[in-house]
Amino acid sequence: MKAMIVLAARSAWARRFTLALTIIAVSLSTVLLLATERLRHDIRKSFSQALSGTDLIVGARGSPTQILLHTVFHLGPPTQAVTLKRIEAIGELPQVAWVVPIALGDTFRGFPVIATDERFLRHVRVGDRQPLMLAQGREHGRHAEAVIGAQVARQLGLGAGARITLSHGSGPLAEGSHDDQPFTITGVLAPSGSPVDRAVLISLESMHALHAGWVAGVRPARGSQPSTDPGARPVTVSAALVGLRARSTVFSVQRRLQAEPEEPLTAVLPGVTLDELWKALGVGENALRLMGALVALASLAGLVSVILAGLDARRRELAILRSVGASPRTLVILLITEGTLACLSGIALGVAAGALLTLFAASPLQAQFGIALGTDFLRAGEWLLLAAVLATGILASLLPALRAWRLSLADGLSPRS
Numbered sequence: 001m002k003a004m005i006v007l008a009a010r011s012a013w014a015r016r017f018t019l020a021l022t023i024i025a026v027s028l029s030t031v032l033l034l035a036t037e038r039l040r041h042d043i044r045k046s047f048s049q050a051l052s053g054t055d056l057i058v059g060a061r062g063s064p065t066q067i068l069l070h071t072v073f074h075l076g077p078p079t080q081a082v083t084l085k086r087i088e089a090i091g092e093l094p095q096v097a098w099v100v101p102i103a104l105g106d107t108f109r110g111f112p113v114i115a116t117d118e119r120f121l122r123h124v125r126v127g128d129r130q131p132l133m134l135a136q137g138r139e140h141g142r143h144a145e146a147v148i149g150a151q152v153a154r155q156l157g158l159g160a161g162a163r164i165t166l167s168h169g170s171g172p173l174a175e176g177s178h179d180d181q182p183f184t185i186t187g188v189l190a191p192s193g194s195p196v197d198r199a200v201l202i203s204l205e206s207m208h209a210l211h212a213g214w215v216a217g218v219r220p221a222r223g224s225q226p227s228t229d230p231g232a233r234p235v236t237v238s239a240a241l242v243g244l245r246a247r248s249t250v251f252s253v254q255r256r257l258q259a260e261p262e263e264p265l266t267a268v269l270p271g272v273t274l275d276e277l278w279k280a281l282g283v284g285e286n287a288l289r290l291m292g293a294l295v296a297l298a299s300l301a302g303l304v305s306v307i308l309a310g311l312d313a314r315r316r317e318l319a320i321l322r323s324v325g326a327s328p329r330t331l332v333i334l335l336i337t338e339g340t341l342a343c344l345s346g347i348a349l350g351v352a353a354g355a356l357l358t359l360f361a362a363s364p365l366q367a368q369f370g371i372a373l374g375t376d377f378l379r380a381g382e383w384l385l386l387a388a389v390l391a392t393g394i395l396a397s398l399l400p401a402l403r404a405w406r407l408s409l410a411d412g413l414s415p416r417s
Contacts, residue, residue: 022342023345023346023349024346024349025298025346026342026343026346027345027346027347027353028295029295029296029298030296030347030350030351030353030354030386031350031354033350033385034354035357036289037381037385038354038358038379038382041379044278046127046193046194047274050073050195051072051124051125051194051241052126052128052129053123054270055242055247055253055270056241056254056257056270057071057239057267058239058266058267058268059071059079059080059238059240059265059268060079060081060082060263060264060265061264061265061266062079062080063266064266064269064273065273065276065277066079067266068273069277070104070239071102071241072270073195074199078104078105078238079239081237081238082236082238082239082265083235083263084101084204084233084234084237085235086262086263086265087101087237087240095244095245095246095253096243096253097243098119099119099242099243100116100117100123100240100241100242101116101204101237101239101240102114102116102237102238103115103116103204103207103237103238104238105168106166106207107167108165108167108200109156111149111152111198113200113201114196114200114201115202115206115207115234115237116201117204118139120132120201121134123241123243124196124241126192126194126196127193127194130192132190132196133189133192134147134188134189134190135188135189136159136160137159137185137186138186138187140186140201140202140206142206143205143209144206144209145183145185145186145202146164146183146184146185146202146206147186147188147200148199148201149189149197149198149199150188150190150191150197151198152197152200153188158185158188159185160185160187161185163182163183164182164183164185166178166181166183166200166202166210168211181209181210204234205232208233208234242267254267254269296389297392301396336397338397339393339394339396339397343390343396343397344390346393347386351378
């Protein structure tokens with residue numbers, strides 16, 4: 001077998017230019033297959049780990065998906081408000097370890113504003129239970145101070161000490177501007193690969209002061225805005241993040257919160273709802289896989305065409321091999337071995353190129369899109385893809401091998417010139 005491999009390698013080297021093109025095509029298809037699989041896996045992982053360590057998201061009675069999208073990803077229409085008194089009462093339950101109230105609705109140049117308190121940075125986790133860290137500055141205070149996410153800082157060129165003006169509602173409209181109450185940035189969060197990178201954090205007291213005197217989204221006339229206690233908190237919030245002392249109590253707490261008659265609530269299990277939401281987005285995931293598979297098939301078809309195109313030129317070579325005792329079966333094995341070696345070379349080159357691509361693309365994807373690419377070598381699913389490419393390459397080599405069989409039998413020792 002070793003002699004057959006050496007012979008196949010030397011025979012392939014004699015046609016190195018055409019086979020090099022085939023190896024490059026196989027390597028490109030391997031890179032695309034690995035990239036789409038890793039991107040699909042890591043997008044799903046980043047999506048599912050946008051919020052970790054939080055057992056329940058509590059909001060007003062409504063759709064769990066809407067509450068999740070609005071609270072975690074800041075997408076979709078706002079949910080109904082919940083009284084802050086009711087949210088704080090949840091924290092008094094014996095099964096509850098912590099509660100973080102959240103008020104949403106304002107924006108800054110299209111980026112969402114999250115009103116919360118010091119418990120947000122203390123308890124909220126993203127990714128693999130990683131805490132939110134400050135890259136510069138300090139946490140915001142209770143009045144007219146803000147902490148911005150890494151993407152906000154990068155795109156707008158802002159840092160600690162800058163002054164910003166928030167906007168009421170989902171767009172920076174002039175009539176909805178809070179330009180009479182500017183904020184000072186006190187800190188910038190480190191990149192986390194989560195929706196918080198695109199957010200501006202302020203205190204609940206600041207949110208309450210911003211909207212004092214507003215009626216149905218309309219700002220009072222200038223000079224007529226009532227004075228408010230700087231330490232006053234809003235009466236209502238959008239939702240709350242809840243952490244439990246033991247995960248085993250999550251369903252009992254969920255049932256208890258949703259059964260409260262005085263203020264109907266919906267307690268969302270983030271992991272379950274995220275999985276359901278991802279299943280609804282499965283069309284895009286399957287499209288990525290299909291695209292990679294089609295490119296792989298195209299490159300393997302190129303492998304077949306290159307070997308087939310070279311068969312007519314190799315008829316004399318095959319006849320010489322027959323003359324020295326090679327059987328048609330030996331010629332078939334030779335052609336299959338050549339195709340397998342070419343496929344293996346393309347796979348090896350593709351894996352190396354994919355590793356380099358992952359290494360150089362990880363940081364830009366994390367910073368620009370919040371997608372944290374894994375830098376581990378090859379995962380189980382990727383090994384299966386490589387095995388499938390190799391098996392398909394071996395099968396693709398069968399067609400020219402069978403043609404070589406027929407030519408060697410028909411030509412004998414007198415090949416057609």
